[in-house]
Amino acid sequence: DAGVTQSPTHLIKTRGQHVTLRCSPISGHKSVSWYQQVLGQGPQFIFQYYEKEERGRGNFPDRFSARQFPNYSSELNVNALLLGDSALYLCASSWTSGSSYNEQFFGPGTRLTVL
Amino acid sequence: RKEVEQDPGPFNVPEGATVAFNCTYSNSASQSFFWYRQDCRKEPKLLMSVYSSGNEDGRFTAQLNRASQYISLLIRDSKLSDSATYLCVVNGRGGADGLTFGKGTHLIIQP
Numbered sequence: 111d112a113g114v115t116q117s118p119t120h121l122i123k124t125r126g127q128h129v130t131l132r133c134s135p136i137s138g139h140k141s142v143s144w145y146q147q148v149l150g151q152g153p154q155f156i157f158q159y160y161e162k163e164e165r166g167r168g169n170f171p172d173r174f175s176a177r178q179f180p181n182y183s184s185e186l187n188v189n190a191l192l193l194g195d196s197a198l199y200l201c202a203s204s205w206t207s208g209s210s211y212n213e214q215f216f217g218p219g220t221r222l223t224v225l
Numbered sequence: 226r227k228e229v230e231q232d233p234g235p236f237n238v239p240e241g242a243t244v245a246f247n248c249t250y251s252n253s254a255s256q257s258f259f260w261y262r263q264d265c266r267k268e269p270k271l272l273m274s275v276y277s278s279g280n281e282d283g284r285f286t287a288q289l290n291r292a293s294q295y296i297s298l299l300i301r302d303s304k305l306s307d308s309a310t311y312l313c314v315v316n317g318r319g320g321a322d323g324l325t326f327g328k329g330t331h332l333i334i335q336p
Contacts, residue, residue, distance in 0.1 A: 143323055152229075152312050153269065155323025166323055200268055202324075214324060216268040 112137070114203045114217030122223045123191050131186045131220045135203030141165070142184040143214060144176055145200040153200055159184055160206065188222075196224045227327075228252060231313050234331035242303050246330050248296040248313030255325075258289055259314040260298045263329065269312055272298075300332075308334045 115134045123129055135142050141160040145153035158166035159178035178184045182203075188195055198221050202214035231248045238244045250258075258275040273280065275287040275296055286299040296313055313327040 145323070145326075150328070152314075152326030152328050153324070155325065158323055168323060213271060213274075216270070218268050 114201055114215055116199075116201050116217040116220050118220060119218065120221045120223075122225065124225050125191055125193060127191050127224075128187065128189045129191060129222060131188075131199050131201075131222075132183065133186070133201030133203075133217060134183045135201075136215055139203040139205050139215075140182055141204045141206055141212070142178055142182065143202045143204070144184070144186045145202065145216075146170075147198040147200060147219075148194075148196070156186070191224045193224050196222060198222075228325050229313055229315050229327035231311075231327035231330050234310075234329070235333055236330060237333045237335060238303055239335050240303060240305055243299065243301050244303055244332065245300075246298045246311055246313070246332075248298075248327055250294050250296070250313075250315045250325075252315065252317060252325075253294060255294075255315045255317055257316040258296050259316070259324075260285075260287060260296075261312040261314050261326075263310045263312055265310075269326075272311070303332075303334050305334050305336060308332055 117132045143158040144156040147153040155168035157176045162178045173189045176186045198219045200219045201217045204212045204214045229250050260272040261269040262272045263269045275289045279288045284301045288297045310329040310331045312329045315325045
């Protein structure tokens with residue numbers, strides 16, 4: 111079975127632009143989480159979605175938004191890009207939400223560079 | 226105080242040595258604990274979950290001390306392929322808070 115897939119793999123944008131990142135979870139998984147990893151840091155939690163509903167949100171500004179589709183794939187949108195948004199954006203899928211013992215599987219990430 | 230703190234790196238150790246990583250977490254309500262491994266410019270991958278009774282997987286042993294809010298990872302007989310960044314990870318209330326990662330400790334195994 112395919113793992114978590116993300117697109118695009120790399121992206122270069124300029125300040126003020128917006129970006130849409132995409133994620134397809136492992137088949138059968140219904141929950142998708144998004145993380146931001148800046149260089150030299152561990153990933154930071156942005157959102158968790160389950161059955162198309164937001165179940166959790168990290169400490170990120172309203173410029174960040176996401177949604178989940180009926181096929182459980184997800185999009186992360188970032189508006190008004192700042193230089194500090196340059197990072198690796200990771201998507202993680204899990205079978206369900208609401209359980210802290212639920213293993214999350216990460217995709218290869220989208221590397222965003224904001225110039 | 227950071228939510229998850231790890232030993233500063235990098236750790237440079239010779240092949241075959243034993244190396245230990247430590248991690249502390251601040252949220253006493255944390256429910257589950259993990260070690261992830263991340264290779265350069267790759268995604269994190271689950272190495273092992275950490276249970277209160279301690280658990281072992283081949284050359285890797287993880288320990289959890291809830292009273293001290295302390296997690297450890299021991300790697301025995303280290304291999305060149307163990308070179309990576311090791312991330313200490315904590316999960317909070319029902320998973321809705323997402324995973325909380327430490328900054329990671331970079332391990333370099335030298336031949």
